[in-house]
Amino acid sequence: MTNKEKLYSKFESELLVRPDDIDMNNHVHMTKYLDYLLFARFDQMAKDYKLPMDEFLKRGYTWVATSISIDYKRSLFLGDHVIIQTQILEISGAQVRINYWIIRKDTKKIAAEGKANFSLVSIESGKPVRIPQDILEKYTI
Amino acid sequence: MTNKEKLYSKFESELLVRPDDIDMNNHVHMTKYLDYLLFARFDQMAKDYKLPMDEFLKRGYTWVATSISIDYKRSLFLGDHVIIQTQILEISGAQVRINYWIIRKDTKKIAAEGKANFSLVSIESGKPVRIPQDILEKYTI
Amino acid sequence: MTNKEKLYSKFESELLVRPDDIDMNNHVHMTKYLDYLLFARFDQMAKDYKLPMDEFLKRGYTWVATSISIDYKRSLFLGDHVIIQTQILEISGAQVRINYWIIRKDTKKIAAEGKANFSLVSIESGKPVRIPQDILEKYTI
Amino acid sequence: MTNKEKLYSKFESELLVRPDDIDMNNHVHMTKYLDYLLFARFDQMAKDYKLPMDEFLKRGYTWVATSISIDYKRSLFLGDHVIIQTQILEISGAQVRINYWIIRKDTKKIAAEGKANFSLVSIESGKPVRIPQDILEKYTI
16 A cells, blocks of 8 residues: 555445345345445445535536455355445546445454446447546545 | 234334435336335334344244235435334234335335235245234234 | 237247345245346347337436336246246336246246336336337337 | 466356346346356356366365465456356465356457456365366366
8 A cells, every 4th residue: 555545535335135135145145235336336425525426417527436356354244234444545537446345344354345446438429538626626525 | 004003003113214225217216125124114114013024034933925015105315214113913823914004204105005914834845824812912003 | 818918919038047036045035036127128028019218218218117016926047048928908198018927947837927017208207207108009019 | 378287178168137227327246247147057067167166066076166266357347248258277275266258248348357366165164175187187177
């Protein structure tokens, strides 16, 4: 980790595993971890960055994932309370790069962790858009 | 409603709409309402009926839906807090019949409502199983 | 069934159960049956009614479910090929009422069946829109 | 790529995007790409490796993802036919490492690509299990 990475805050969100998250292996389905990450992003945009997704949509922007990696450490199960932490690593051009951790609340153990890149895009053109200065300021906290 | 139906308690659960619940129409996808119902069932089994799904599984039972009806009244959106109320209407043999209401928390307005039948089945045989007396007693509150 | 109902054609679509359709009971999740119905609707709009969903969107319309009922008869499993048949029962105002059957292809047995109402709505206003005459003509086959 | 990697065959599966795969951005939801990968794995186990998932389950094994990476290149849309190619890169101990490509059929363009590790685990213990020799032989084609 570089010094720069340390500058940004780590935020967290919480959810409860739903029955429709469980797959034939009786644990949370592998792709739902990424839906939990997405939930945390949206939750934290509103709660922590004070820029809810609605604001982006109103300005004609949306966010799309450009790359994601995930390491699965431990299973999550029905009834588990889950903590999702995210931390911005770098913001550059249209891209924000984040680190994330998915944690089982009662044991505090990491269930999965990874990195993800999201790009701001214009809803109309579908093309990446340089993150505007005012958004950048709200995000670099 | 018969007198008998009035005997059973109405319970409620709460969740927050997740981004993966939203569809191309920018509202909660029609099938997610039923996943919210299922979430409420599982939540209330543990919280209100004091018989968590785990208990059923340990005894070799699971629950499956045998019929569901739903009337959609109003859309739910990203960020909405949702209340799901369920009330048992009738228990008979292997079947429990419930009434449910899916409510947007801030407006208190009904987003959808319907009825559902669930059957207790043996995990091993896949066949319906008459609801045992001790479970019946916990459920008829 | 009235004579009128007999006038409309029954169409069918086919899909293969995906792993993400399977739930903790090791069969197709109860809400996925309705996603199969939705798939069939979209597939048949293009294939049979010659009015793909894209056309509706271009004209500023979308379809939303207003009520659904489903009776589950038999489980569907991983690897099953599934036939979904739909038949329009009635078209009136903004609403189309359909009958549907979800069938396991190899046994030809009905896995689930039910009725559903969909409403044409304006994307801009979110309000129901009377089905235009040219669409009505394509649908009443 | 090492010589060893070149030894294994690349297989492909095909599916049609379903309406429930589409998200608020009107394209296939980011996590559904990984469900498409999983579908291809299951499909190819049966079709190409002649070892359907059922066989694994009967022997008391299941597969779980241990890590996944994905690069999103282009959006997929409702109605798209999708080709999913996978190629085993390495098999070692309980782990199989694969390369995968998700391709829009009509343009032949890559929508996403990545790598994934899956581990064979014992259903009973939940622990990784060294891939048995007879399975290894079927997989190293």
